[in-house]
Amino acid sequence: MTVELGHFALALALVVALVQGILPMLGAARGRTDWMEVGTTAALTQVLLVVVAFGCLVLAYVTSDFSVLAVASNSHSAKPLLYKISGSWGNHEGSMLLWVLILAVYGAALAIFGNNVPPGLKARALAVQGWIGVGFYLFILFTSNPFARLIPPPEDGRGLNPLLQDPGLAFHPPFLYLGYVGFSMAFSFAIAALIEGRVDAAWARWVRPWTLAAWTFLTLGIGLGSWWAYYELGWGGWWYWDPVENASLLPWLAGTALLHSAIVVEKRDALKAWTVFLAILAFSLSLLGTFLVRSGVLTSVHAFATDPTRGIFILLLLVLVIGGSLLLFAWRGPSLQGGGMFQPISREGSLLVNNLLLGTATATVLLGTLFPLLAEAIGSGKVSVGPPFFNATFVPLMTPLVLLMVVGPLLPWKRADLAPALKRLWVAAVMALVVFALVWLLVDPRNATGAFGLGLATWLLVGTVVELAGRIDLFAAGGKPWQRLRRLPRSALGMTLAHGGTALLIAGVSASGVWKQERILVMAPGETTTIGGYSITFEGAGTVSGANYSALQGHFIARAGDRIVDYFTPERRIYPVEGADTTEAAIKPRPLGDLYVVIGEPRTHEGVEGYVVRLYFEPLVQWIWIGVLVMAVGGIVSLSDRRLRVGAPARRRAGAAATVGLRP
Template sequence: MIAETGHFALVLALVIALVQGILPLIGAQRGHQPWVALAAPAAGAQFVFVAIAFSCLTVGYLTSDFSIVNVAENSHSAKPLLYKISGVWGNHEGSLLLWILILALFGAMVALFGRNLPPDLRARVLAIQGLIGVGFLLFILFTSNPFGRLDPPPLDGQGLNPLLQDPGLAFHPPFLYLGYVGLSVSFSFAIAALIEGRIDPAWARWVRPWTLVAWCFLTGGIALGSWWAYYELGWGGWWFWDPVENASFMPWLVATALLHSAIVVEKRDALKSWTILLAIIAFSFSLLGTFLVRSGVLNSVHAFATDPSRGIFVLIFLFLVTGGALALYAFRAPTMQAGGLFAPISREGGLVLNNLLLTTAAATVLLGTLYPLFLDALSGEKVSVGPPYFNATFIPLMTPLILLMAVGPLLTWKRADAGAALARLKAALVAAAVIAGIAWWLLADGPVLALLGMALFAWLAVGVLVELAERLRLFRVPFRDSWRRARLQPRAAYGMTIAHLGMAFIILGITASETWQSESLTVMRPGESVELGGYSFTFDGARSARGPNYDTIEGDFIVRKDSRLVARMKAETRTFSNPPMQTTEAAIRPTAFADLYVVIGEPDGRGGYATRIYYKPLVSWIWFGALVMMLGGFVSLSDRRLRIGAPRQRQAVAGAVPAE
């Protein structure tokens, strides 16, 4: 009965989504207020019924109801509770239901927190959300029903992919979907504005917090996926330019550009066309990622290799949504007023350059991701586009962007003096030269790009602090005045500072870990040692053990530095039977300066075991930097101006620099 209840709830949600997507749109166009007023309660009702359906599927997993096809194919009675829950979205049908749940959640949140929006605009936004929901509900009901029945049911299920039985993968998809699907709100605001024919600073103020929420969660989702790949796959890497990784990275790049573009619309009533186009492209990339994961065209550890007919449905939906949006944009864009004028050297000019670099970077990633697919489809030739291509195209685009991140916030609106801004960054320039010099002196064999990376880290980190000091007039006025200015600065200004500082930490972690890591791949016997990174790793033997639903080989390693015990590390190789698969569990000892990373493999039959040992300097700073960036986004989101869509009335601080 639980499956039938969930299925019926999805059917009702589809009916409500049709009402939400059609009647408010007509009502707003014709000025029929009763139909306009339907939008908010319909959005709330759709969320309720989708939540009922999702709860029904979750109950099926928790109770191991193997009469449900989805549960039988992706769960097992011996699975730990956490993985029974995460198994709900660890498959095509369940993850699609999670997508629809989050889509309905965002619609309900717009209905609840968008009461200060003009009624017609809110109705149009919710109607667009409803139409997107119609597409996905049709998809799940007609091609991917999660509530299909088995008769007779099997005695036990087939189990979840062991690679997905990990805490990182339990939280990675929900965070990623909150980012992916959250961009639908920005898209809906953009389409509603095009239909209405009005794009102004108030519209930008309304769209920014929704974009910021999506950006924060997308940042967290990408970071969680990277962290999972680092410690679970046993390769010692944190990013592989996998096509599905790229599918989440492209909307992040465009969403970052969208956030900065919306600032210019809000502050200067300019870049309206840019902002609308970025909102369309960002959500289109999210739909593209959905197609890549669900079409079966990719062979990836992240992908759901499913019936290609499902991919055709998503591809048609992608063309309808993106094509329709771009057609409306082409029709309306010429009527948009240009807004405020500005000189090339200005904060607006810096943000335009920022957007050009980010969108070009997204385009290069798109080309490297899709080129092998197109070539295979047209000629049958198999090629692989890997890190050499992405590093050769992405790094040259990111270098000027990082330089600009320190300079841009010091520029004034409308017209700026670049020389004056650079003069205030003397400390950053000196820090960049000193850090690069120290890196070259300590590690003379390091490549030039590594020195550039260290210089960029110092340039951005010190530049961010210099900009903050300029805001507070630190050391230029009495400390009491600086403290008063600090208390009166908008939170969005602090959010920008924190997020940019987080990017500096990521640059530091990437540069150090990719350039100066050392590794040892060898067969070790008990008592043998390997010297790496100034540490001695002694293999203390291995033993067999039994886990909740797997067999494991546990290898013990003793780590010393200068004869001093540092850590005892335990690496595992797990063998699952349902479904049959072998996974590695790396032993990782993180420190502020380096990670010690150990993996144990198969025995050689003569008392030895294959081992992989890595010394990875500063690699943890990559994920620390991502957390700092997320924190910056949430600090900005706490700014009252973004939460209520109206500036707070308070005494202005003389000479304060406007916040991003």
């Protein structure tokens, strides 16, 4: 009965979404306040219904109700509770239900916290959210029903893909979807603005917090996915430019451009049409990622759907949303004329170049991702576009962007002189050159790539600190820097953290990409090998048991000279229910890099029985995820800025607010 309740709640949510899509839009067009207010009621009702539906699905997984097809296909009675719960979204049907749940949560958040938004704009934005929900509800109910019954039910389920039975991947999809779906809010505001024909500074202030929230969640989601790939897949890497990885990177790049472009709209009333286009693009790329992963055109651990009916449905939804929004933009976009004029050397100019570089990088990644699919579709055979292409095109585009990230914040609005900004950055330039020279000469004289990356990271980190020091008058006589720091807008502090986190990310990517060491060999018990300046001794292997698996566990000792520095116990796990095996790498972070050990199958080599062992030394690789975390913290700090949350710099007294109304 619980399953039927969930199915009914989902069908009812479709009806409510239809009401939300129609009445508020008509009310805004006719000036009917009562109809516009229906959007708020419908959004709150919709989220309650989807919460009920999702709760019923989770309950079916927790109680191992194998009369539900999705539970029988993706769960097992012996599976740990965490993976029973995460299994509810670790499959196609459940992940789509999670998608609409997050969509409904965002709509409810606008209904609750959007009191400062003009009623007409709020009503239209909620209506657009409703129509997006209608499309996905129809997709779920007609092609991907998570509540479909299986009669007769089996005695037990088939289990969950062992690669998905991991804490990192349990939380990766929710964060990723919070980012993907979060861009629907910027999209809804963009469509509402096109219908109204008005984009101004207030509109930019209302769009920025939703975009920032989506960007922060997506940053965490991508970071979690990268971390999971690093320690779970046993290949010693953290990014491979896989199409599914690229599907998450594309909206992140567009969202980053949107965040910076919205600043220009808010501060200088310029780049209006471009900012609206970026809002459409960011969500369109999120939908494109959904199509690539859910349609079956890709083969990946993430790609759940293989039914062509689903792919066609998502493709039609993609055409309607993207095509319809671009037609509306082509019709109404030219009327969004920017009023703020500026010189090329200015804060606006630097942000424009920032957008051009990010836009070009987005187009490059999109081309490399879709080209193999297009080539196969037109009969040109299978074409592989891998890391060499992306590294050769993406990295050169990012280099000038990083250089600009330091200079841009030091330039004034409208017009500027480049010389004073560069003069303030002499410390950053000198330190970047020193780091580059020392690393190049002392670490790897034959290859300057890694040294250049660390020098670039130093430039960004020190330059970001210099910009913050200037804001708070750190070195000015009688400047009272700590008081100025406390009064500094949180959005500015968040920018500092985000740029600093990017510097750490660049350092980790540069060092691990250039100086990574790898050894693959057969080791017998008692044998020793060296990597990264450490000697690794294989002590032997034995069998251990887990909650729903058995494992071959190896025992290794790492030494620096005669001193033992760490013990390693990598595993090769066998999941009997799923009939699959996984590798569990043993990773020990060290000050200068990770030691990474993987044990494989038994093998005889030159008459000696041993095991295949993969050893890696990953210089500074942990800096990647530290940088991602710092970037996300920067986003959270910026979101705590009242001006971004409510569109007003400071609280007003009740009397004053009543006098001037709710519009900023």
